[in-house]
Amino acid sequence: MIRKFIVIILLTFCVSSIYSQNKKEELLTIDNKPVYVSEFKRVYQKNLDLVKDESQKSVMGYLDLFIDYKLKVAEAYAQELHKKQSYRSELLIYQEQLSSNYLYEDKVAEDVAREAYERSLDEIEASHLLIRIESSSPQDTLAAYNKIKELRKRAVNGEDFNELVRKYSEEPNADKQSGFLGYFSALVMVYPFETTAYNTKVGEISDIVRTRYGYHIIKVTDRRKKAPEILVSHIMISEKKGPKTFDAEQRINEIYQLIQQGESFESLAKQFSDDRNSAKKGGELKPFTKGELRSKEFETEAYKLSVDNKISNPFKTEFGWHIIKFKEELPIKTFEERKVEIEKRVRSGNRAKIITNTVNNSIKQKYGFKKINSYLPFFSEYVTDSVLKRRWRKEPISKEDDKKLFIIGDHEVFYSDFADFIYERQLRIRPHSEKNELLKSFYDEFETQELKIYFRKDLEKQNEEYAATISEYRDGLLIFDVMNNNVWDKAKKDSVGLENYFNKVKDNYRWKKRVDVDIITAQTESLAKKAQKLLENQTGEQVKELMNNDKVNVILTSNVFEVDNASLPNNYKPSIGISDIIEENDAYIVVKTKNIIPSSQKELSKIRGKVMSDYQNYIEEQWLEKLRDKYKVNINKKALKKIIKEYKS
Structure with missing residues (x-):
């Protein structure tokens, strides 16, 4: 995943080697190999808005980036990285994905997706009995078929299905006592199994179905409409995210009491939730339905809620402590709304064989x-x-x-x-x-x-658009490998070089001025004033105990922060003593500054990741200097002037 992500970033500076036959004017050469005006213009127009450095947005400024990129590509080929199996395999995967846009017949994909959508509106509860096929020999296949045929006959004639499963099923993963599979919907089971299950009435035994696992018979015990999507918000207190100066369970219970006292759920989420992505939106999550979340506990608690029972009790999952607020039940999405998502799944799942056969036949007919x-x-x-x-x-x-x-x-x-x-x-x-x-x-x-x-x-x-995109990705993969070999991996392994680099530039790595503070957050100004008064003679912990003896009135955060840390209020000014009351995010905040720590040198062991990133940039620049010396670059000044004039007008 990391490699693919970085390749996408690198593609920001990728260029296409594909150009129209009537636009072959050279912009420059690298060791006498031409780079065309059309290539530069394509990438310049494509990426201009993504360049952050204003000096590089001009044609001349961007040309330096362009040449450095082309030098890296040239060096990748010189190091024969295009011959690596990992590169070839990943390029093949991308070619497969991209060419599918030109290859799959939309009608077939849509029909398969529509069937999956219609089925996805229902859930099937079922058990099954499996007889494996030990080999593909006609004798073994026939023996397995005759065995399951006899078992189906016995089940249809009234023998207990669970008992037959216990005695004869060869499925190792289902419930040993019953072959119970629970509820499932479309796109979960292999396609032939799913089709047979959906074609079987509740209470009946299915026809025999063959999958890659063997022969099955299925007993359908229930069919129901799938649960609708719901929209909820949550507040999460993590037990793992960074150093904590408080107990997570205690903190979530304090927040729950504030909600019970009438405080705004959304404001509390903004102030305290460790899920920062949702906190910015008052704790709101993306809509979901049963079976879609990584946490079964969270899903179960969410579906207990309703318009009349909006707030959950605090509960724990593998991610931390939560409180959920129910917002609404959403209408079921239409096929058109889900078409892109479902088509993507059917093309990558076991239904893909239907499309593959169609595609293969169309290629055979064409060529x-x-x-x-x-x-x-x-x-x-x-x-x-x-x-x-x-x-x-x-x-x-x-x-x-x-x-x-x-x-x-x-x-x-x-x-x-x-x-x-x-x-x-x-x-x-x-x-x-x-x-x-x-x-x-x-x-x-x-x-x-x-x-x-x-x-x-x-x-x-034949297709210039496809050729250009493939060329960009091809070069992006090579750039990743050449950078990894010559910069990133080299820096990671050179601990002595890293330390020497740090010693040369260590003045760039200093703690800003820091403050040791107690931060009291209250939901009303009067409570904040009371805390402000108590802080004159009490610690933050003592104030918290005094003010929260019958209910939660304040939240305490104690720590040492750099002066620009986001945990400090926006209008906070470092000064020993007690601050004025600061109003922020629908809350009232008082800060007691116990100590101000002057700027000081950071230790390498504490900031190794940041120094490593800077050291990699340093190595890259040194390496690029060598490439500029290694490869001869000649610029066509006449062509360059024309480009500058074009983009100035």
């Missing part, structure tokens, strides 16, 4: 496809059973045996190509029990891959 030889007679002998344990060693295939598998367009695919695929692919599969079944799976995947590779190559030749 022409001819199957020459069957893979199975040769590969069932050539590939040993060791492939089942991901240990197969590939042997060379003689010229006589290396027959054509199929032809797509003008591209011929041979047995040796499929052998290479199997050798690589075996390393990324779960162990299998039946070789021919695995080979069939491999072949289907391989044929699909070859069809799409051919399609993508032709698409890059």
